[in-house]
Amino acid sequence: MAPQLDGYFKQVDTLSDHFIERLRKAVAIPSVSADEERRPDVVRMGEFLADELSALGAQVEKRPLGKQPGKEHLELPPVVIARYGNDKNKRTILVYGHYDVQPAGKEDGWATEPFELTVDDKGRMYGRGSTDDKGPVLGWLNAIEAHQKAGVDFPVNLLMCFEGMEEYGSEGLDDFIKAEADKYFADADAVCISDNYWLGTEKPCLTYGLRGCSYYSVEVSGPGQDLHSGVFGGTAQEPMTDLVRILGSLVDTHGKIQIPGLAELVAPLTDDEKSLYGNIAFEMSNLYESLGSETSIHPDKEKTLMARWRYPSLSVHGIEGAFSQPGAKTVIPAKVIGKFSIRTVPNMEPEDVDRLVFKYVDEQFKNLGSKNTLNCTLQHAGKWWVASPKHWNFSAAAKAVERVWGVQPDLTREGGSIPVTLTFEQATGKNVLLLPMGSSTDAAHSINEKLDKRNYIEGIKLLGAYLHYVAEEPMSN
């Protein structure tokens, strides 16, 4: 029997101005985790959340994470964890979000004050953190409040985990999640994260996969110090000459990675999987718009989505140690460090990728016959993640989307990574669902970040509806 949601939905509409005020208060706290001087604001934002949760009747704890690695004078902001409901007859759903935000300043080119929520006549609510991730985090609180005011029984026990360092590498969180997996998070039946975006602007989606990322440095060094090209050009082997040749050997213009063995690690495309791509609401014009050009690798939608979601890619990001300013400088840099990364997909094990990369780069360098010194290292690796979109956690969410938005959601993956997703899956052993609230035009991490009022209010309905459906969905998979 479909859940009775009309009273809840109506209450959300009634409280919509109140919910926007709550978001306004949250956006007004500049909880920038990357900025040491803003740390008190991050802490204040955690307290705001904890206070709101307490007022709603949740049991709240602020868990310290210790000092920030490399900055021993600086305390990490606490993880705010909370439980709402403790009924053995109900399922328990664990949700995650983050209350810190990216840096923002009017001087970067914002049209409005970044830490003042500004709603325009099209219902676009501008402000840093509006969509990433204060809107979705408050979505859970708003769902609780609307249930209370509508007099609708809350369908699940809700475990919440809100961190304050996501935009700065989630310092300390992995260990915390692992440590609490069989304690605070022990009775979670499924996990839901609302911290990503629709593929477009009109159609909601559920996200079941993320690519991983292995980031490499390749250093070439030779001379004892930078040299003048007039004096030494033609007599010294130049590290830059070697480095651009190595970087130029990694991938071609059409995205084909040149490292032998890498393609063989990729899971073959099944007919079943291939059939998913045709119906996704995405056009090449969407890509061109977000690219700001038509310089795409693939001519069609399916190849483009597969290239983003289920095939690896290699990008060369830049070079450290070379001349990088405007103008002209006749330097021969003594030591240059190329940076490149590979987006990884099933079934590429990070260790296998490292092995193939190091072997290939070494071979390329040996072929140069250079007297310079090469050093290729892994800077960091985050593994890809793929969940089964047929799990009851996803089918419940799909029903909720259909109920709120009147359409079946697209099943999508993302090209980027959200490392905490894999951590929750591995630590709890439970299915993780990514359930986005905002749309592709929200400009998270950019200037003029916004969340559409429609996505916020309907999103609150969706989060609540999801909890109702997931409470009673038959536990298949």
Next chain:
Amino acid sequence: MAPQLDGYFKQVDTLSDHFIERLRKAVAIPSVSADEERRPDVVRMGEFLADELSALGAQVEKRPLGKQPGKEHLELPPVVIARYGNDKNKRTILVYGHYDVQPAGKEDGWATEPFELTVDDKGRMYGRGSTDDKGPVLGWLNAIEAHQKAGVDFPVNLLMCFEGMEEYGSEGLDDFIKAEADKYFADADAVCISDNYWLGTEKPCLTYGLRGCSYYSVEVSGPGQDLHSGVFGGTAQEPMTDLVRILGSLVDTHGKIQIPGLAELVAPLTDDEKSLYGNIAFEMSNLYESLGSETSIHPDKEKTLMARWRYPSLSVHGIEGAFSQPGAKTVIPAKVIGKFSIRTVPNMEPEDVDRLVFKYVDEQFKNLGSKNTLNCTLQHAGKWWVASPKHWNFSAAAKAVERVWGVQPDLTREGGSIPVTLTFEQATGKNVLLLPMGSSTDAAHSINEKLDKRNYIEGIKLLGAYLHYVAEEPMSN
């Protein structure tokens, strides 16, 4: 008949402390031309020179050069021109030097105060400008004074041209030289510039050639803005991918330029020229010491010197617009600009070099089949210069070296450029000689710049002796 120089030489020795004091006063004026706030010091240095020259009986003028291009509030420092002697029966020699210096600060790592001449127990005189170029400039003044005090007739009419912007591109000087070629400089019979260095530390040299430099930018652009490699990796053609492939196609590890036609522009090596290299005082250990490594292209001295002096070289300097900081950033840069330059030699006409470079880079880019946009441009070009070392100006200088130092000078070229050399040659139509005072260890442009007391005092003798020999050398060539 060899000139009678003993009285002059003795007087130079007698006045050596006085000459060092003159250098001390000059070094104490921080005439940094690159630093707008030091402009009054540059002007003060020009006045110091003019006053000293006037006191020696020279006719001095301070010629204004107008406003500094791009900085219309800033007056360029004047060119100090002077004439000492106006005897129709004597030859007229035009000498050039510069009274401005490179920036310097104790905080850069200087062991002493950069603007206080500090003489150590080995006679090394540390101070910014000591060797580049205040020592040599004062050398001409000291030679005049020593002649006067020794009662030795000055052998030539001396025309002097001392500029104050050499370390910042010699703004305004080219036009001035061209304009004065048939006026102030009209009766010059030969030109001498003392603003470079010995090849080593023990053997003096005369320099008869400089390489030119053609500096290029190669820009590749595509997307409308920087992209995130998670979202766009594998779907967008990346400008960096194209650029590193183009930069990697320009030159190999062994210095071989890959641009067809360029090698054919180079003047063939004659047996006559080849024979010059064997006797040059230079060892591979000198190269390794200055490189700070043994990562040389060539295994022997002759090939190394030819590669520096008479063959072109290509260096990749860096990339503008890519990620250049330490750490990791997963950016796909939207527009990247590679910088490279070619050191040019006889008979490479800069226009021919441009044509071959543009053609090759265009072809390489076309071969990539990229949708991105390429734009390769010349940033600036300075032409190579080679004089005949058999000209009477050089043979006179060689005799002076032998008289002062007791050895025949090496005939050298330089790998770098001194653009004013070519300007003087073209404007006056006269032979130009580079007659260095300092040695290879003087660290011009670096911290701890110095001039050895021996090089200064014997250098003053050399400049005076040169004027005697050049006054009577038979005018061959």
